Amino acid sequence: MNYHDENPSADLAYQKTILGSVSRTFALTIPLLPPPIEKVVGNTYLLCRIIDTIEDAAELAPEAKYHLSKLFLDAVLGKIPVTSFVSPCLEALKNYPNQDELDLISHTPTVLRILHTCPTNDQLAIARCVSIMSEGMSHFHSKQSQNGLSDLNEFEKYCYVVAGVVGELLTTIFSNYCPEFAKNIKGQEALAIAFGQALQMTNILKDSEADQARGVSWKPRDMSESELLQVAYQKLVESLNYILLIPKPEFGIRRFCFLAFGLAVMTLNLITKRDSFSQTQEVKLSRKMVLAFYSFTSIAANSNLIMKLFFRLVGARLKRASTA
Known part of the structure; x- marks a missing residue:
């Protein structure tokens, strides 16, 4: 062909x-x-x-x-x-x-x-x-049904086939391009899956009301919102560890990953500020916020310390909500 x-x-x-x-x-x-x-x-x-x-x-x-x-x-x-x-x-x-x-x-x-x-x-x-x-x-x-997935294990499997596998793919592409990253990630490949899953879990929590309105739920039916936030928070911790393995000279790759990571942290932070929401729009980052964070990444992605501080500060509410 x-x-x-x-x-x-x-x-x-x-x-x-x-x-x-x-x-x-x-x-x-x-x-x-x-x-x-x-x-x-x-x-x-x-x-x-x-x-x-x-x-x-x-x-x-x-x-x-x-x-x-x-x-x-x-x-x-x-x-x-x-x-x-x-x-x-x-x-x-x-x-x-x-x-x-x-x-x-x-x-x-x-x-x-x-x-x-x-x-x-x-x-x-x-x-x-x-x-x-x-x-x-x-x-x-x-x-699919309105009742949701059966348990956490099924939820994580769903997040794997939708996004965790993309984390694996990005890791392969990055490794083929950058031998130093290939060396750093060796033995820690599970972090790549967590990176993809964290982004998908964020989407599921953000879109949950819209999904419910059309008769679908991708959340595990036996878990509360705070328990789900706890899982998402842990995946974000692993995601940041993943980004920190990317060599500093590979600034473009670091910035690409940190931008996706940071937008997920900010979105989940918005979700924790609301007891409930009926539309995705209510917990969607504004274009202004996205562009402001985009500019911030041009500095932050160069520094492990700044990226860690960002997560500690912006993710603090999320961390508290996940342990509530």
């Missing part, structure tokens, strides 16, 4: 443009990475976003989502022509409201062409990530 195109610069221009349309946050963070891995991580995000779009389509039955996810995975792995995924997916999502995400699906051939220009080791890691995420999300979405 030939994914190559005569105009790779046009493909990369599309990737950059659509990234800004489907995620303002990642459009802000991914360009912080060194150019050789900015392309790889941006491409990975778009592949994951296609899976998310299928899973987020409320009008689709679980069986239809499973079928489309399987077609997508087969297209990524080169088992079927990419058009065998795109056509039925666009037909199934013809009433889907987000036009940018539909545009991304229609450009799956472009995304896969870029993937096949990435280093072979990165391609293998991306294929592994997409496989685990696609199959894992299909499994969990087939049994």
Whole structure:
């Protein structure tokens, strides 16, 4: 199957443009990475976003989502022509409201062409990530309910297939690029999973009311809010330890990770300030706050001490709430 195109610069221009349309946050963070891995991580995000779009389509039955996810995975792995995924997916999502995400699906051939220009080791890691995420999300979405997940173990597994596996993938990409980081992370790979899980747990807590309104819960049914915050806080502790393993000369990678980490800390801090909230908007960071923190990371990511102080100060309320 030939994914190559005569105009790779046009493909990369599309990737950059659509990234800004489907995620303002990642459009802000991914360009912080060194150019050789900015392309790889941006491409990975778009592949994951296609899976998310299928899973987020409320009008689709679980069986239809499973079928489309399987077609997508087969297209990524080169088992079927990419058009065998795109056509039925666009037909199934013809009433889907987000036009940018539909545009991304229609450009799956472009995304896969870029993937096949990435280093072979990165391609293998991306294929592994997409496989685990696609199959894992299909499994969990087939049994979604308003009652939530059965226990903490299932909750952590869900957070792994949605985001922990992305933490593993980033670690592989960073390690392929930076041998010193590869050496530092050896034996501490679990921190990478915790980094991804912390971000996902933040999203679940932030979106819990909106999820509940559409008849879904991803929280464990036998745990209180403070118990969940305690788990999230511990994952954030491990996330910071992960970031501190990134060598200081790799400033772009450190800043990319610290920005995602800090926004999660600030979001959970907002959640702890409210006894209850009925809309995600109430606990969503304002654009002004995001941009202010973005500027702060240009200084903080250079200093282990400043990053630790930030977490101690901004995470203090969260720490208290998690032990309440």
